[in-house]
Amino acid sequence: MPDPGDYTVGWICAISTEYVAAQTFLDEEHEGGPDCVSSNDDNVYTLGKIGKHNVVIATLPSGEYGTVSAAGVARDMLHTFPNIRVGLMVGIGGGCPSPNHDIRLGDVVVSASQDGKGAVFHYDFGKMIQGQPFHPTALLSEPPRLLRSATQQLQALYERKGHQIEQAINKVFEKSPRLQKKYKRPDKGSDKLYYPSVTQPPRVVDRPERTEDEDNPAIHYGRIASANKVIKDAAFRDSLAEEENILCFEMEAAGLMNHFPCLVIRGICDYSDSHKNKEWQGYAAMTAAAYAKDLLCQIPPNKVEAERKLVDIVSTVAGSVNEIRTNIQIAGDDVKELKSQTRQAKLNDWLSPPDPSINYEKSLVQRQRGTGSWLLDGDAFEGWKTQGRSSFLWIYGNSGSGKTILSSTIIENLSSYQPLYFFFDFSDAEKRTFENMIRALIKQLYYQGEENLLHLESLYSSHKNGNQQPSCQSLCETFFRIIEQTGETWIVLDALDECRKEERKELLLWMNEIQVNPKYRNVHLLVTSRWELDIESGVLEFSHINYTISIQSDIIANDISAYVRWRVREGDGLKRWRSTPKFQDKIEKVIEERAGGMFRWVVCQLDALEVCLDRRSLLAALKSLPTTMDDVYARTLTRIPEAYQENAIRILQFLAYSERPLKVEEIIDMTAVDIEGTPYFDPEHRMPDPSEILLYCSSLVIAVAAGEDSKGVNLQLAHFSVKEYLTSGRVQNDILQHFQELKAKASMANICLAYMLHLGTGISPSMLTKSYPFAEYCAMYWMTFAAVAEGQNQTDADENQKLRTFSQMLFDADRCLYLTYYNLYSPDFSRSNRGQTGKKTVSALYYASLGGLVNTVDCLLSQGADVNAQGNGYHGNALQAASAEGHSKVVELLLSKGADVNAQSGKVYDNALQSAAERGHYRVVELLVDNGADINAPGFKTMWSTGSALQAASAYNRERVVELLLSKGADTNIQSGRYGNALQAALQNGHDRVAEMLVGNGANVNAKGGKYGHALYTASHKNRYELAKLLISKGADVNAHGGLFYDNALQAASIWGFDKIVELLLDNGADVNIQGGRHGTALQAAIKGRHNGVVELLLRRGAKSDLNAKNII
Known part of the structure; x- marks a missing residue:
């Protein structure tokens, strides 16, 4: 009889199908059971060998499922086989396909931790915090390091050589043909993923077939969700998968991890939805078992022997878990995690705010000691600073009057109050947007207190754990939630006039909200700017203005x-x-x-x-x-030596019209370009002493540290007034043409193109960026400059001809040089995909359309480019690329050349109209609709689609586009996409005004669909009182079922303690004892949420406390 001490690998299965699959992959099977079994061990075992490892396989008792049964099997196995050092849980599970994980039936999911979160997520145990996603409280152990290392090794092997899982399964069938009926791979046509919507009949997601170069089945590594329940709900699946980055659902692993630390391997047999069936179970069990065997073959037996016994680890873990639980009760698990430096760094990387401290420190150094006392000692500043309620101070003055240095003086004076501050900066595109200002202020807030971090963590978690960026609106909501609880707050904003003009209205509305909303009772806001009409008009519209100061000459x-x-x-x-x-x-x-x-x-x-x-x-x-600043700058330009003028003009053009400052090394290469020479660029022509670059135009340009590390040096214009002068048209006539936008950008585009053309093909991305520092800048911005020049007819004839010639050379079909720069910086994916030369191939027409190059597009079409060809990029074809980026002239040209206005293409967007609508390109939407675009195309290409054009515009708050689509006859009630319908799209994203427009235009307030089931549930869940009131007035059913988690509007409002919504629903006929959802009744939900006021309200209105209600979480 076998000796139990000889077995070092424990393999647990849940059902007989998995048990059979596991047995078939044993290299040899040992006859009989162990010679000594614990008296309390009811397990049945199969013993054998895989490679050089002795393996014991057990399964759960027939008819038993779940974490408790699994834990019992593991516990008994370790009693009988005390030498087990490696544990595996192998079987089947339900997949969670997503845009990031193309999971198919038969694929394998291997448990792996992500973003600091455990490999197995136990969602039976957790807590709900208002405004935050579900937080787990069960702590699960990780598999031994040996298994994790072996997984990584096998992953690398598969990536290099591919796997042989299908071949291994076929060998099993050769030995046991009778298994084929149940365990062979089903017909691929039966692998159907359905949209998680209420539309009838069910719609199948269109997914491309896997190519020969792709593994099939594929192996995925990530988090696995485990609980005592079978998931048959696509909406729940997608919601939890999005919040916790889940790849697979199953029912046993959570019961094992603290009793039997193991690696979980699951073959995907269904998609955890209502279309669940058993057709793929046999094959999925086989793929999981085949992977498990490959894994064990990666591990030398001596390494297994060197591992600790699992029975010893379990006893240690039990003590550690108890200790951790004690710490949680004292300090709080969430706060403890967020306080870690790693977590803060991760949040900061995700938020990516610009650093205003650079501006602050720079201005502070320039300040002369003792200056600014006229303000700091004055009554206005003192009143603003110490007023017992919210206060506002606007300081305005001419350009160059010292406002920025004054702001740094104010911030230093307020240092003991921990002020929030931001410097808008004309020279840095990252510091010219309202959204980036909010990001920077949130960062400062979360370093001020642990409780503030919770709000940012909530935002992070609700955006796919940092895999998705938050909208500007959600950032504002987070900011307001934080300052609502922080008490007295001081905020200093410098140079409002340097914020992008198109964003100033939003900024002024935000400022007014801070002042008038009673929630923010003690916020002291100080702003500086030049006097400009839109700023003054916005400030004067504030309901109250405390203080204004005009910087006059006598004051300073x-x-x-x-x-x-x-x-x-x-x-x-x-x-x-x-x-x-x-x-x-x-x-x-x-x-x-x-x-x-x-x-x-x-x-x-x-x-x-x-x-x-x-x-x-x-x-x-x-x-x-000189008398004025114009005279100063005119004299400076006149005095530039003739030998310096060409390079001086180039430098000033790039600094005046570039989106960001340029690095010194970029400018060195830029000045060495000779667009008329051969070659266009010669490294020998670089300046021998880079520090002398300022000599070209020293008083107009300054050198500043490139960032927080101060290792690099940037060049930028010395002051905003320099940029204003150069771009104003007031420059003297002999050089005026060089600073007119069209001429300047054509010149800049030609310089970039000449540099790119010289470098040619065959240079690796790392070599490009290391040896040619101007290359990345050229790749990022040349199309921006060229598009402006190509879009107008007033460009200088020589510059325009040069631009055409260079563009044709770049897009030459034989060299395909453009692909080098597409892969160095792909406009498709914003600032990602750097350093991936050769990995992506797109058509020339697609790339030119994406960049808005109307003349180049025309040229390519005249050379025979197929207007409807798939471009292989993010947007699929040329028309969708141009539509998504808002290039109306290119869209018009493509349509005139026969582009299919309704072509289905792209990785995320279904068609050109949907992409233009989602991004808010009004003119493009108008062109597409007027040229026959199907305004009501449902958008079913992917299950994560935003649906129809109206739904896409509603989801992203594109009010003007929504109005346009409605005026053109868009159907407000189309059911499609991840939101279900347009009304749900607007409500789920908090766009109240759009929701009102849709209701006013006939949106069905009782339509089912989306994550929250119906509109009233969403409004109640989001605490949108006025919208809930509007929906009820339009006939919304107050007792409708169908919402995720809480089933109905009353329970959704009760769990969060929204007493006004609860009262509104009850006043309008909501059944106070309606049952359903996670908590059974509204009363149970309110009790669970500890909202005593709502509990009392419900009891007064007749809630029964003795109902047999559920209380799952």
Whole structure:
């Protein structure tokens, strides 16, 4: 009889199908059972060998399922086989397909932790926190390190050579042909994934067949959800999968992990939906068992022997779990996790806010000690700072009057209050948007307190654990939730006028919300800006204005005097005059008299005086000082030596019109480009001393640290007024043409293209970015510049011809050079896909359409490009690419050349109209509809589609597009996509105004669909009182069933404690004792949520406390 001590691998199955599959992969089967079995062990075992490992296989008793039974089998196995050191749970499970995981029937899912979360997610045990996703409280052990290492090794082997799972299964059938009937692979036509919607008849998701280069079955690695329940609900599946990044559902693993630390291997036999059947169970069990055998063959027996016995690990884990649970009760599991430095770094990487401290520190260094006291000691600032309720202060002044340095002074003064602050910055595109301002403020808030971190963690979790970016609206909601609970808050925003003009209205509305909403009782907001009409108009519309200060010359005269005196008496640039005090006095007197409250003017004049080497030149310069900043900049440009002019103009063009500052090394290569030369770029022509780059236009350009690490150096314009002057049309006539936008961008595009054409093909991405630092910038921005130039007819003829020639060379069909740069930076995927040359292939027409290059598109079409060809990119074809990016002229051209306006293509969007509608491109939507686009196409390409064009626009709050589509006859009640219908799309994403528009245009308020089942449930779950009221007035059924988790609107409102919604529903006929959902009744839900007020309300309205209600979680 076999000795139980000889067996080191334990293999557990749940059902007989899995048990048979496991037995078939034994290399040899040992006759008889163990010679000694524990008296309490009721398990039946199969013993054998795989490779050099002795394996014991057990299964759950017939008819028993779930975590408890699995735990019992594992416990008894370890009693009888105390030498087991490696555990496997092998069998079948329900798959969770998603955009990131193309899971098919027969595929294998292997348990693996992700984002710091355990490989097995026990969703029977957890807690609900208002406004946050489900939080697990059960703590599960991880499999031994040996198994995790072997999994990684096998994954690498499969990636290099592919697997032989299908061949291994066929060998089993050769030995046991009778197994084929139940265990062979079913016909691929039976692998059907249905949309999780209420539409009838069910719709099948269209998925491309796997190619010969792809593994089939595929192996997936990720989190597995486990609980004592069979999941047959696609909506629940997708919701939990999205929140917790789940790949598979099963019923036993959670019962094993703390009693039998093991690797979980599941073959996918269904999709955890209502279409569940047993057709694929046999084959799925075989693929899982085949993978398990391959895994064991990766592990040398001596390594298994070196592992601790599982029975010893379990006893240690039990003690550790008890200790951890004690710590949780004391400190709180969520806070403890979020406090870790790793988690904070992960959240920060996801949020990716720009760093305003760089601006703050830079301005603080430039500040002269003692300046700003006129503000800090004044009544207005003191009143704003100490007022016992919310307060607002607007400081405005001309460009160059020292507002940014004043902001840094204010922030320093408020340092003990931990102020929030942001500097809008014309030279950095990342610091010109309202959304990035909110991101930066949230980051500052979450470093101020642990409780603030919970709100950010909630936002992170609700966006696929950081795999999806939050909308600007959800960021604002998170910000407001945090400041609502933080108490008194001080916020300083500098240079509102440097925020993108199209975003200022949203910014001003946000500022007004802070002031007027009673929830934010004590927020002190201070902003600075130039005087501009839209800013003044927005501020004057505020319901109350506490303080405004206009920076006039007399107010800051003392600050200017202090600065001038410091430069003259202590600065190195004018130290030559220290031996003659009367000339120092002369400089101070003249500069101060003519300053006119303009700090920037003072700085420029003192810089200019530093080059005066003798008394005569100094006196002459003081006599001829320019009067205005325009005069200052005009004189500076005139004095640029002729030998420097070409490069100076290039540098100023790029800095005035680029989306971001340029690195010094980028500018060095840019100035070395010769668009008329051969070659176009020669590394030998780089400046020998990069530090001299500022000499080309020194007083107009400054060098600044590139980021927090300060390792690199960027060049940027010295002040916003420089950019304003260069782009205003006020530049002198001889160089004016160089700074007109069309001419400048055509020139910039040509320089980028010449550089790219010289580098050619065959250079790896890493070599490109390392040896040619301008390459990545060119790849990112050349199309932006070229599209502007191609879109207009006023471009200089020579520049335009050069642009055409260079573009044709880049898109030449024989060289396909454009692919090198598409893969270095793909506009398809924003700022991802760097360094992947050769990995992606798209057509020239697709790439040109994506970039909005109307002339290039026309040229490619005239050369025979197929207007309807699939481009292989993110958007599928040229029309959808142009539509998604809002290139109306390209869309118009493609349509005129016969593009199929209703073609189904792309990885996410179903058609051109849907992509344009979702992104809010009004003119493109109008063109597509007017040219025959099916306005009501349901959008069924993927189960994660946003559905019809109206649903897509509603989901993303595109009000103007929604209005347009409704005016063109869009059906408000089409059922499709992940939201079900347009009304649900608007409600789930919090777009109240769009929801009102849809209801006003005939949306069915009782239509079923989407994650929350129906509109009233959604409004109740999201605490949208006015919308709930509107829906009820339009006939919404207050007792409708169907919502995820809570079944009905009353229970959804009760679990979160939304007393006003609860009362509204009851007043309008909601059944106070309606049953269903996770908690059974509204009363049980309110008790579970600990909302005493709602409990009392429900009892007063007749709730019965003795109903046999469920209480699952």
